[in-house]
Structure formats: C-alpha cells, structure tokens
Amino acid sequence: MIDPVTILGISSLSALLALVIMGSLARGGIPGTREWGWANVALVCGILLLVSHAALPPWLSVIAGNATIGGAAILQLIGLQRFFRRHPAYRLCAVPFVAMVGLIAYFQYGRDSMAARVVVFSLYHAGFSLALGTLVVLHRPRDRPAYAYVFMLGVAYAATVLHLTRAMAYLSGSVAAHGAFTATPLHVVFLAIGTMAAPALTIGMVMMTHDRMSAALERHANIDYLTDLLGRRAFTQAADRECQRARQFGRPLSLAILDIDFFKQINDRFGHAGGDDMLVHFAAQMRDTLRDCDIGARIGGEEFAWLLPKTRAAATQRVLAQFRTRMAETHGMIGNRPVPCTFSAGIAEFAAGDSLDALMARADAALYQAKHAGRDRTVIGPRPPEHQRVSLGADRAPRPAAWAPHTESSFAATAEHPHASGDAALAERRVEHRP
Numbered sequence: 001m002i003d004p005v006t007i008l009g010i011s012s013l014s015a016l017l018a019l020v021i022m023g024s025l026a027r028g029g030i031p032g033t034r035e036w037g038w039a040n041v042a043l044v045c046g047i048l049l050l051v052s053h054a055a056l057p058p059w060l061s062v063i064a065g066n067a068t069i070g071g072a073a074i075l076q077l078i079g080l081q082r083f084f085r086r087h088p089a090y091r092l093c094a095v096p097f098v099a100m101v102g103l104i105a106y107f108q109y110g111r112d113s114m115a116a117r118v119v120v121f122s123l124y125h126a127g128f129s130l131a132l133g134t135l136v137v138l139h140r141p142r143d144r145p146a147y148a149y150v151f152m153l154g155v156a157y158a159a160t161v162l163h164l165t166r167a168m169a170y171l172s173g174s175v176a177a178h179g180a181f182t183a184t185p186l187h188v189v190f191l192a193i194g195t196m197a198a199p200a201l202t203i204g205m206v207m208m209t210h211d212r213m214s215a216a217l218e219r220h221a222n223i224d225y226l227t228d229l230l231g232r233r234a235f236t237q238a239a240d241r242e243c244q245r246a247r248q249f250g251r252p253l254s255l256a257i258l259d260i261d262f263f264k265q266i267n268d269r270f271g272h273a274g275g276d277d278m279l280v281h282f283a284a285q286m287r288d289t290l291r292d293c294d295i296g297a298r299i300g301g302e303e304f305a306w307l308l309p310k311t312r313a314a315a316t317q318r319v320l321a322q323f324r325t326r327m328a329e330t331h332g333m334i335g336n337r338p339v340p341c342t343f344s345a346g347i348a349e350f351a352a353g354d355s356l357d358a359l360m361a362r363a364d365a366a367l368y369q370a371k372h373a374g375r376d377r378t379v380i381g382p383r384p385p386e387h388q389r390v391s392l393g394a395d396r397a398p399r400p401a402a403w404a405p406h407t408e409s410s411f412a413a414t415a416e417h418p419h420a421s422g423d424a425a426l427a428e429r430r431v432e433h434r435p
C-alpha cells in the first residue's frame with residue numbers, strides 16, 4: 001500500500017505545480033490570484049514540515065506544519081473574497097486559526113492523541129471549504145457562463161464532505177490511529193482523496209480567473225471606452241438580434257442615428273479633451289433616457305445609434321424630442337464652462353423583409369437630411385410601403401382605424417417610451433417628415 005509520506009509528497013508537488021499556474025496569472029492583475037499563489041506556497045511548506053517529522057521536533061513539524069497548512073486555507077478564503085471584491089475577513093479567520101493551532105498543540109503536548117489532532121484539522125478545513133463554496137454560491141456573476149463557478153463550488157463542497165467524513169471516522173474510532181504516517185487503509189484513502197482537494201480548488205480558481213479575464217476582454221471589445229455605451233460591432237450584433245425578433249414576432253422596431261452638430265468646432269475651441277468631455281456628457285444623458293430594452297451605442301466619432309424595440313417611429317421622435325430638451329437643459333460642462341450642444345437625428349422604422357443594413361441606411365439618409373436642412377432637428381426616414389409595415393398581433397394595441405400613410409399618428413407607438421410624452425413632442429421644434 002502506498003504510504004502517507006509518498007501521498008503527502010505528491011500533494012506537495014501538485015501544490016507546487018498549482019503555484020506555477022497561479023504565477024502565470026499573476027500579471028493579469030485579477031484580485032485574489034496573489035493570495036491563491038501564496039496559499040500554494042504555504043501548502044508546499046506546510047506539507048514539507050509534516051513529512052519531515054522524523055528530522056524535526058514536534059513543535060516545528062506538527063504544530064508549525066498544521067499552522068502553515070491552516071494559513072493556506074485562510075489565504076484561499078481571503079483570495080476568493082478579494083476575487084469577488086468582498087472585504088477580506090481577516091479577523092473572522094483568526095478565531096478558528098488560533099483555536100485550531102491551540103487544540104493541535106494541546107493534543108500533541110497535553111493529551112497526545114493523533115485521532116484528536118486529525119479531527120481538529122479536518123473540522124477546521126471543512127469549515128473553510130464550506131465558506132469557499134458558499135462564497136461562490138452567493139457571489140458568482142449571473143451573467144457569465146456557470147461552468148467555472150459550478151466546478152469551484154462543487155470541489156469546495158466535496159472537500160467539506162470529505163473533511164467532515166474524516167473527522168467523523170476518527171471521532172467514532174473507525175480509523176485505527178496508529179500514527180500520522182502509518183499506512184492504515186482508511187487513513188491512506190482519506191489522505192489520497194484529500195490530496196486532490198487543494199489542486200482541484202486551484203484549478204477552479206484558475207478557471208474563474210480565466211472567466212474574469214474573458215469578461216474583461218469581451219467588455220473591451222464590446223464597450224466604447226470613452227462613453228461606456230456599446231461599440232459599433234456589439235451594437236450591430238445586438239441590433240441584428242432585435243431585427244430578427246421584430247421579424248419573427250411582427251412587432252415594431254425603430255432606429256435613430258444621432259450626430260452632434262458642429263462637433264469639429266467644439267474640438268477646435270476646447271481641444272480634443274474638451275470634445276471628449278462633451279461626448280461623455282452626451283452619452284450619459286442618452287443612457288439616462290434609454291429604457292431597459294433600448295440599445296444605445298456610439299457607432300462613430302460623434303455619431304450615436306439608439307435602437308428602440310416595440311416602438312414606432314412617431315414615439316421614437318417624441319423620445320428624441322424629450323432628449324433634445326434634456327440636452328438643452330443640461331449643457332455639457334467642459335472644464336467649468338457650460339457649453340451648449342445640439343444634435344441632428346434620423347429615424348427609420350423596421351419593415352417586414354427589412355435588414356439591419358437597410359434600416360441603418362434609411363436612418364442615415366434621414367440624418368443626412370436633418371443636417372442638410374440646418375441641423376438641430378429630427379427627420380423620420382422614408383416609410384416602407386404599406387404592405388411591408390410590421391403588423392401588430394391581436395394582443396397588441398390596434399393600429400389607428402383611419403391609417404393615413406403620411407401623418408405621424410399613423411406611426412403610433414405600441415410600447416410608449418416612459419420618457420416620451422406629448423409635451424416632449426411639442427418640444428421637438430422642427431420635425432420634418434420625409435414621405
């Protein structure tokens with residue numbers, strides 16, 4: 001039968017390998033990885049102290065060895081708390097740590113009992129494994145694939161069960177406690193399974209770290225760094241999905257393209273950084289006006305897209321009117337100077353058989369018209385032919401009975417934007433409607 005010293009040697013080697021893997025992630029700057037690296041260092045040192053029992057006094061081998069391995073468990077927990085951006089519970093961890101070291105010292109020097117030492121050690125580690133699993137359950141990000149997190153909590157809870165079972169087995173006397181390094185069958189089985197716990201936990205941590213890095217990369221690829229709105233690529237993907245839904249469920253969808261007027265002059269007057277401030281201000285006002293289901297994006301330098309599902313062009317126009325009022329009331333601040341900012345916009349409404357490209361082209365053409373007509377206005381783009389308009393289902397608000405193709409009322413919204421009011425529509429001073 002494989003002897004416990006060999007098992008612990010393998011365990012120490014796997015902790016060393018885990019340390020190397022954690023080291024490769026250190027430069028990623030993900031919170032918690034540093035603590036997990038140190039946890040593996042502590043694990044290697046602790047195991048080396050334990051297996052050197054023949055050459056070392058008990059205070060160094062047994063007491064310091066167990067304390068070091070106990071410290072590794074604390075570092076794992078603190079690392080995970082940092083990973084989830086929680087406040088590290090150093091003080092809370094200190095209590096079981098002091099109790100564990102004290103009891104192990106007692107069962108070494110006071111009443112020498114290897115079984116009692118194993119029970120104390122196992123209960124301590126069961127508590128920390130339970131805390132690890134529970135942290136993952138409570139704080140795992142719901143918008144990310146669950147795989148890494150489920151793996152981590154599975155390993156943590158399996159380790160909890162293992163440590164508790166081991167404690168029970170030693171408490172009940174079903175494991176003959178001849179000595180920590182005597183190869184009795186159950187003792188070896190517990191050690192062998194337990195050996196897997198630390199590297200498996202580290203693998204879980206590595207997987208979660210990779211997921212955090214992927215999330216950061218995805219964000220980097222999808223979100224405009226300046227305005228925090230979607231970038232063009234992510235907008236196109238999201239808008240494509242909305243077009244499919246509009247097509248599939250026959251529900252309305254509108255797209256507005258907004259462009260800040262005379263932005264070059266703002267740049268010329270206040271510098272590029274001043275222009276950036278204005279873009280940030282514009283995006284912030286836009287974000288505050290978006291409904292949860294709307295999609296807002298910066299698709300070019302000073303060009304923004306606003307997709308409004310379940311919304312007709314006329315309702316979109318009222319939303320933009322309200323947004324225009326908001327922009328007029330809240331000047332962009334460049335330095336400490338309020339700077340007025342107007343925008344032009346083009347709106348297009350989705351039609352059956354439409355594509356995103358065609359929708360964007362119509363909104364773009366309408367924007368061009370708005371610019372051409374003097375700026376600071378909204379133009380609704382050419383309406384699709386009557387037979388192409390997306391029809392409303394029976395469960396939706398009925399189309400006005402006398403639908404007149406060239407009047408705005410014919411584009412009545414089915415899902416009114418919360419910010420779109422009649423007053424706001426009045427505030428839209430110069431709305432053109434291109435037939």
Ligand SMILES: Nc1nc2c(ncn2[C@@H]2O[C@H](COP(=O)(O)OP(=O)(O)OP(=O)(O)O)[C@@H](O)[C@H]2O)c(=O)[nH]1
Nearest residue numbers: 259260261262263264265267272273275276301302
């Ligand atoms: N500050 C800043 N400026 C940008 C950014 N991206 C593009 N620009 C500038 O935006 C300006 C756009 O100018 P134009 O395309 O002439 O448009 P405009 O001056 O707004 O004129 P109209 O659109 O016709 O009203 C250019 O000077 C670009 O250099 C950016 O990220 N930050």
